[in-house]
Amino acid sequence: MTETAPVPVITVSNLIKQFGRFAALRGVTAEFSGGKLYAILGDNGAGKTTLLRTLAGLNQPSSGEVTILGASKFHDICQQVGYMAHPSLLYDEMSGMENLEYFARLYGITSGTRCAEVIRAVGLDPELVRPVGQYSQGMRQRMSLARALLNDPKILLLDEPFSNVDLHSATEMVRLLAGTRDQGKTIFIVTHQAALLEGAADEFVWMEYGKIVARTRELKRPASSGERSGESTK
């Protein structure tokens, strides 16, 4: 299943994440190579978001290890990673530009043009003074994506970027992301709208009940029931 590509940018080994009496990740082991667009698919509660949050260093795994770009501590490589969550991660009361200016400072970006640049890249107007709270859902998602792109990350982790976005904007976003991938970035997209990514994604990663059950080149859901019952408990 491993690609012929060079060194993997992300290695995950036997990742377990337990929340009290509930395990969201139940032993995830995988390698992901650079310059690809991965779509992470699965039902609700399959552990997609938890996996993404763990990659972003927001969850401490109960056991197992994550290595990103050779570093096991997220903080060492956080400059190289962009993260977009399901909520917008933006302050509702400030305009898009003001939001991005603040986050740019957190990344030590002082150039004033960078913020306008990413806002234009996602197809919005940097001059817009309206606070983000009054944006439409589609605009907010795009602004949120702009925030994730701010530090020009090598790795992008996106959680449900297309939810509640109209089809037109969503296809726009997919095109933008595919372009970003072509620049050599690695992109992970957790989504329910897999069809949007057909043709754009290099690989579909199927998750079920806290595990990666299959990785396919095509958007074709693998037979899963056998997987589950055949699993040995130890």
Added chain:
Amino acid sequence: MIQSLNDSNDSMKRAFPILGVLTAILLSYGLYMALVGAPTERTMGDVQRIFYYHVPSAWTAFILFFVNFGASVFYLIKRRPAADIVALVSAEVGVVFCTIVLVTGPIWARPVWGIWWTWDMRLTSTLVLWLIYVSYLFLRRFSSSGQTPTLAAALAVLGALCVPFVYFSIWFFRTQHPQPVMGGGGSIDPRMLHVLLINWLAFSCFAFLVCWSRYRLEKLQRDVDQAHALESLLDPRRGVR
């Protein structure tokens, strides 16, 4: 995992009753000595005998809070779940003994000083200590399970650091204000001291015993939770979400 559970259960099965019997003997001997063996105090009379429960409880509670502090620091550094359980059980049992101190204190104070409560330095600092560790237990109860150990350990460290401040502030607060004359002060009859130490030993053994079983219980509970968590996802019908 099952194997290791059985192993430690076996060693527990052997050691626990021995310690239990020893503690029971110590406790009954301590009770006998406190009620009969120790000499009657000259001015306070028999009511002073509560002293043999009041003071050992306080010492035991202080030791347990100290254990809680040590375990919390250890947890923050090493992140061992066992240290977290030690911190939890020592705080729980410590609060129980601290409560005994706060209940026996007024019972003792009423006949002797004629008042239930006085902002006496020792009583007041014990009360503040009790408040701090009760809030610790509240935090443990109300935080979601994954982050409880870390948050609780941080609070335990702050709480322990607060103790010297509590002590000094109340010491100075008291020296400014008149307070009832405390009985005696200074030397204690060697026979009384003997009974006191016996009782303290008995209480410490008892506390250790309770902590131990509580530790086992908590460990078991966490193991069960973990097994449950890993299993629940196998069978979607049992979906815990």
Added chain:
Amino acid sequence: MSAPTGITRVTLLKDLRLEWRSKDAINSMLFFSLLVVVVFSFSFDPSAEESRQIAGGLIWVAFLFAAVVALNQTWAREIRNQVLDAYRVSPAPANSLFAAKVLGNFIFVTVLEALMTPLFIVFYRLRALGPAWQLLLVAVLGTWALVVNGTFFAAMSLRTRSREIMLPLLLFPISIPAILAMVQSTTAILNGEGARFWIVLLVTYDLVFTTVCLLLFETVLNAE
């Protein structure tokens, strides 16, 4: 990466700007503190001499209530839309965020106190017999003690159930020595007595708890 102090500064400015835009919080807080003063004044109607004895306690208990309400708002904005996560994935140090929040709260609570104090003075006919600059010093030190611990515990109670009630449950017990020091020193100064011990105690308390909160904040922020 910009210097940690730079990040503290932009975060503080951002908070002040947000606070300024949605003035609801400030207004309701100001009104709340006004209510506290009035209710306290109704409850006790002492002579000028008596009020000097009890004012220290009254004022600080009132400040404490107002501060808790203010502190509970500290992280609300960061939780909405999970903006806090955006900070956590960035390279910005956790302590810069903590420092910004503490400074913001300090400004906020100081404004509340500045509003409440004149009312107390009028309602209780207060006149300090001791040096007034010492009162100012006690106010600054005491407010700092409340705000440092309060910001820390507010962050701690972020992800607990019944968040709002958790803050006082955690904050009050550990603040008892500081509260005692504030009340006693204020009363002492009002009555023209020395308050040196209490001021030294407050300074030590502030130093110790500021240091420890800074040491532990990153751990608490990333606890999951």
